[in-house]
Amino acid sequence: MQKFDEMYTQLPYEFFTHGAKIREHYKIYDEWLARQPGDTMAKRREEAEVIFRRVGITFAVYGEKDEDGAGTERLIPFDLIPRIVAAKEWSHLQRGLVQRVTALNRFIHDVYHDQEIIKARIVPREQIENNAQFRREMMGVDVPNNIYSHISGIDIVRAPNASGEGEYYVLEDNLRVPSGVSYMLENRKMMMRLFPLLFNAHRVAPIAHYPDMLLETLRSSSPATTAEPTVVVLTPGMHNSAYFEHAFLAQQMGVELVEGQDLFVRDRFCYMRTTRGPRRVDVIYRRVDDDYLDPLAFHPDSTLGCAGLLDVYRAGHVSICNAVGTGVADDKSIYAYVPKMIEFYLGEKPLLNNVPTYLCRDPQDLAYTLANLQNLVVKEVHGAGGYGMLVGPAASRDEIERFRQALVANPQGYIAQPTLSLSSCPTFVQSGIAPRHVDLRPYVLSGKTVQMVPGGLTRVALKEGSLVVNSSQGGGTKDTWILEV
DSSP states (O other): OOOOGGSSOOOOOOTTTTTBBBGGGGGGHHHHHHHHHTTHHHHHHHHHHHHHHTTTTTEEEEEETTTTSSOOOEOOOOOEEEEEEEHHHHHHHHHHHHHHHHHHHHHHHHTTTOOOHHTTSSSSSSHHHTTTOOGGGGGTOOOGGGGOOOOOEEEEEOOTTSSOOEEEEEEEEEEOOOOHHHHHHHHHHHHHOHHHHHHHHHHOOOOHHHHHHHHHHHHTTTTTTTTSOEEEEEOOOOOTTHHHHHHHHHHHHHHHEOOOOGEEEEEEEEOOOTSSOOOEEEEEESSOGGTTOOTTTTTTOOSSSSSTHHHHTTTTTTESSSTTTTGGOOOOHTTTTTTHHHHHHOOOOOOSEEOOOOEEEEEEHHHHHTGGGGGGGEETTTOTTTEEEGGGGGHHHHHHHHHHHHHOOOOOGGGEEEEEOOOEEEEEEEEEEEEEEEEOOOEEESSSSSEEEEEOEEOOOOTOOOOOEEEEEEOOOEEEEBOOO
């Protein structure tokens, strides 16, 4: 098999410097690949697909039905070529992630308590109170350790710059129920199974202890009413797109996977039904949105949550991770204020860049956006999964005009950003090895301390030229290797 530098006319930025020299931390892998027979990667990919399907690592696709009317399930495409990150780069990323998540948790606490950042006129009051994720029911409610986002999935992209080293940008803060960590763990297991000798040649930092760290974080958020907290994972059920992950994490942590019907409230405490009778629950790692957690407080028709749960929560007798109302901080219109939050709460300059953002509710920003739609990425404020988004340079004239009309009709519902030249990584596609754009989602755990495993989920846009990495939009995943030296 050829070396990477003999394959490309369009160089994958993660692999090569601005001067087209292979990066030091990829050299061992490049030499290894050059020694492999030509059919090695194709055979390993087939083997991986068989194993993933046998284990059941799939996700449901909303809106798609099979011939029996059931929701369809897909394998998330897994790419065999790892993304490798040097130790020095990860050290910088880690410091920036700790800083950012710490400030975001301070912000959420402030929103539901003294609102000092609003009084200082840094974040407009209407941006909070008109936010669909703002929960008035949480005003004045104290949560353990003042932590609201216990599990944060921060989406990071890297864009080339003039120096050739590139810069990291935070693209999104996912603070409600971030998903994907099970694929991070399973991708690593698969790579170790398929290519064991590669791990002898690289000092790759381990990630297998993530479930232990997650359980430690959840237990540390328990109310002070017990020394031995009972933790459960609350799932909407087997038809949810991320059900595999819910079951996987519960199994890995050694805790119960429950649905709303398994829980009940009595005397302002929460219990789960077991074959040995009721058992009190202290910590709920919920994978259910706020609106469906408690039919008495939110959506009255919900069968996914537990009636009376919010009353127990407000009384301090159960912890919900992530906290109710956390979504107020991962709204895309709030994203633009995060650098100011870091300075306001921590007195520090941000270590990680924000992507420049135009808030379309502002008349000047709206005018600029409307005049430059063909060059911008436009996103719905509450959008997710790659939906409700316009990528101007790749859009048709009709798509641009539809977004123009939507922006004029509802400007406060959108933001716009410049189209970054996202870094690319070598990827094994049908035609061979080719560059594809990637992002990275590290998982930051906040309890009594803020910690994370070295790495995250690298998502890859498998369509040539595409910038959309979401699995629901045809994206795949890679193993992420953080080198220890």
